[in-house]
Amino acid sequence: MEDQYSPEYGPSWPDRRVERLLGALVVFVVGLLLALIAVVIVRAWPSFAHNGPAWFGPGGSVEDQLNAISLSAATGSHYIYTFHAWPLIWSTILITGGAVLLALFAALFVSVFIVEFAPGWLANVLQPVVRFLASVPSVIYGLIGVVVLVPFIGNHLVSEEQKASVAGVISLTGYSLLAAVTVLTVMIAPLMVSIFSDGLRAVKPGWLEGSLALGVNRWRTVWKIGVRSARPAIVAGTVLALARAIGEAVMLAMISGSVAFAPNPADGLIFIYEPSRPLAPTIVKNIDQLSSPPFNATLFSIAAVLLFAAATASLAGHLARRAMRKYGAA
Amino acid sequence: MEASISTAVAAGHSGAAAPPPPGKHGAAVEGSATWRLGDRIGLAICWGLGLLFCAIAVAVALYLFVQGITYLKPAMLTTPAASGFSQSESGGFSDALIGTLMVATLGIVLALPVGIAIAVWLVEYGRPAALARVAESTIEAIAGIPSIVLALFGTVIFSSSALAFLSRSNEGVVFGKSFFAAGAMLSLVALPLIVASVREGLNSIPRHVREASYAVGKTKAATTRRILLPACRPQVATGAVLGLGRIIGDTAIIVVLLGATQNFGPVEGAPFPLDYLRGVGTTLTNFVYEASPTGNLNQPQKAYAAAFVLLIMILILNAIVDLIHRRSRKVGTWSS
Numbered sequence: 001m002e003d004q005y006s007p008e009y010g011p012s013w014p015d016r017r018v019e020r021l022l023g024a025l026v027v028f029v030v031g032l033l034l035a036l037i038a039v040v041i042v043r044a045w046p047s048f049a050h051n052g053p054a055w056f057g058p059g060g061s062v063e064d065q066l067n068a069i070s071l072s073a074a075t076g077s078h079y080i081y082t083f084h085a086w087p088l089i090w091s092t093i094l095i096t097g098g099a100v101l102l103a104l105f106a107a108l109f110v111s112v113f114i115v116e117f118a119p120g121w122l123a124n125v126l127q128p129v130v131r132f133l134a135s136v137p138s139v140i141y142g143l144i145g146v147v148v149l150v151p152f153i154g155n156h157l158v159s160e161e162q163k164a165s166v167a168g169v170i171s172l173t174g175y176s177l178l179a180a181v182t183v184l185t186v187m188i189a190p191l192m193v194s195i196f197s198d199g200l201r202a203v204k205p206g207w208l209e210g211s212l213a214l215g216v217n218r219w220r221t222v223w224k225i226g227v228r229s230a231r232p233a234i235v236a237g238t239v240l241a242l243a244r245a246i247g248e249a250v251m252l253a254m255i256s257g258s259v260a261f262a263p264n265p266a267d268g269l270i271f272i273y274e275p276s277r278p279l280a281p282t283i284v285k286n287i288d289q290l291s292s293p294p295f296n297a298t299l300f301s302i303a304a305v306l307l308f309a310a311a312t313a314s315l316a317g318h319l320a321r322r323a324m325r326k327y328g329a330a
Numbered sequence: 331m332e333a334s335i336s337t338a339v340a341a342g343h344s345g346a347a348a349p350p351p352p353g354k355h356g357a358a359v360e361g362s363a364t365w366r367l368g369d370r371i372g373l374a375i376c377w378g379l380g381l382l383f384c385a386i387a388v389a390v391a392l393y394l395f396v397q398g399i400t401y402l403k404p405a406m407l408t409t410p411a412a413s414g415f416s417q418s419e420s421g422g423f424s425d426a427l428i429g430t431l432m433v434a435t436l437g438i439v440l441a442l443p444v445g446i447a448i449a450v451w452l453v454e455y456g457r458p459a460a461l462a463r464v465a466e467s468t469i470e471a472i473a474g475i476p477s478i479v480l481a482l483f484g485t486v487i488f489s490s491s492a493l494a495f496l497s498r499s500n501e502g503v504v505f506g507k508s509f510f511a512a513g514a515m516l517s518l519v520a521l522p523l524i525v526a527s528v529r530e531g532l533n534s535i536p537r538h539v540r541e542a543s544y545a546v547g548k549t550k551a552a553t554t555r556r557i558l559l560p561a562c563r564p565q566v567a568t569g570a571v572l573g574l575g576r577i578i579g580d581t582a583i584i585v586v587l588l589g590a591t592q593n594f595g596p597v598e599g600a601p602f603p604l605d606y607l608r609g610v611g612t613t614l615t616n617f618v619y620e621a622s623p624t625g626n627l628n629q630p631q632k633a634y635a636a637a638f639v640l641l642i643m644i645l646i647l648n649a650i651v652d653l654i655h656r657r658s659r660k661v662g663t664w665s666s
Contacts, residue, residue, distance in 0.1 A: 018551040022451035113376035129387040137579030219369040247476020250581040303479045314474045
């Protein structure tokens with residue numbers, strides 16, 4: 001197994017040793033990921049084991065449950081784990097779902113515009129604009145949301161009657177689904193645009209020319225041929241944006257309202273003005289409780305759900321991309 | 331008419347080789363006047379959304395510039411935060427500024443070598459193939475992990491007694507929050523970007539370059555170190571700068587793993603750089619979060635000022651990426 005070169009004459013870094021060293025590093029990083037998954041599951045286990053499937057269900061007030069959990073650690077006699085996270089899950093679904101759908105719509109049109117229809121000067125402006133929007137830290141979006149968007153919604157969009165109609169249940173101050181979805185859309189759409197437009201540029205020109213030669217106009221050609229064959233890139237971009245949206249904690253902690261409330265679309269359009277709090281911001285808001293064992297398990301159980309959701313999204317994206325590979329591009 | 335349309339569009343499509351750059355069609359492009367109404371509405375939506383993107387970017391940048399220039403005082407950059415009731419008494423955010431630089435340095439110093447090594451292994455070695463597939467999915471998975479989950483994982487790792495030397499410990503209880511902890515977890519945030527960028531660079535080097543190097547008796551390791559890595563220096567730099575941007579912009583890991591204080595909290599008794607690195611601190615993102623109206627400090631004017639400084643940093647990083655791209659394009663690509 002020793003290297004075939006003697007140290008005096010051979011290279012100081014023989015190939016085999018380098019390969020092993022790099023391989024070991026790769027194994028270490030793979031192991032780190034496995035350790036992360038294991039740690040999160042093990043830490044989360046008490047909470048899941050205690051609640052069972054009810055963890056995901058509704059029941060009681062989340063705030064009261066969190067208080068009880070933190071109190072039980074303070075008294076120390078016996079830990080309480082009861083936690084029904086449905087309002088948080090529902091808020092996550094509404095906010096990320098809404099933002100991803102809106103961003104998907106906007107990003108598709110904008111990337112088609114950049115690649116096909118924008119005049120040269122505008123495309124040259126849009127590309128740095130997209131890159132800029134994608135690189136602004138989320139906390140800055142959060143700050144702008146808090147000081148501009150939230151007061152605007154609270155003072156101008158929500159009418160006094162609407163505020164009065166839900167006065168006993170929740171107060172409408174502008175911290176709302178609408179604010180959260182808007183800012184999250186602005187955050188994730190640029191990510192999508194940059195991946196989508198790479199995909200659209202990679203479409204084989206011959207396919208588009210074929211369609212044009214048949215007399216199909218440019219608009220239809222782009223959508224029927226370009227966008228369709230760029231579908232793997234569209235799936236990839238959407239999944240990446242979805243993962244980012246699910247995991248976004250700080251910005252949403254700032255503007256989503258920080259009340260574990262489940263806005264009900266059945267109440268009419270007013271639900272978009274109602275505050276809520278998704279899963280990830282719940283961790284940030286309660287991070288100072290991390291040292292109490294039952295609360296630790298609860299926070300890790302939320303993290304486990306986030307991890308699972310992100311993993312499911314990327315796995316689904318992977319499978320979808322594989323199924324679409326026959327369409328060619330990307 | 332039809333023929334001129336297709337050639338014009340084809341010229342646009344056939345990529346960088348054709349004289350007009352992609353996206354720019356010749357003058358003889360089919361107008362939208364002959365399209366059906368639905369298609370024309372679609373094009374209008376395209377224009378609307380495209381202009382909306384520009385408007386949002388201009389609004390964000392202008393708003394922060396105006397607020398930043400209004401509220402940013404040079405003294406804020408040099409005075410640490412202090413406890414005080416009004417915004418004029420509570421000092422600046424020099425600790426946050428230095429903290430950002432520290433975290434960025436630590437994160438990139440960890441992420442860059444590891445990222446390059448993984449990319450080199452994936453492209454140049456990649457055996458056994460099963461491990462290569464697993465490694466690839468691992469990198470992809472790390473890119474998808476929410477940073478708040480990474481942060482919680484960090485609290486477990488760095489409060490283990492084996493890693494007590496990386497943070498403050500008190501009677502056997504390891505605090506687990508320090509610049510080391512935050513930097514290490516942030517390096518995982520930057521890692522996928524670096525790996526992706528360096529891989530792209532290595533993949534773009536044609537085989538014959540490697541073969542030429544082997545032919546003169548270089549080992550694979552020497553080829554990688556002397557030929558391949560220098561050749562993809564632009565991609566390494568791009569990956570590093572993109573990673574830096576993500577590190578600087580991350581808040582969740584900082585809030586959880588850096589102690590959520592407003593000042594440095596060096597560990598007593600440790601030698602100079604280590605006492606700060608093992609201690610807690612703050613960064614600009616954390617400062618903006620805390621100083622925003624929803625945070626504990628509620629000093630929006632300083633939040634603006636810090637956000638402005640942060641934005642300037644991000645803009646500088648963006649400009650560096652641009653510069654690298656333009657430079658590397660000027661140097662040209664490999665001919666095969």
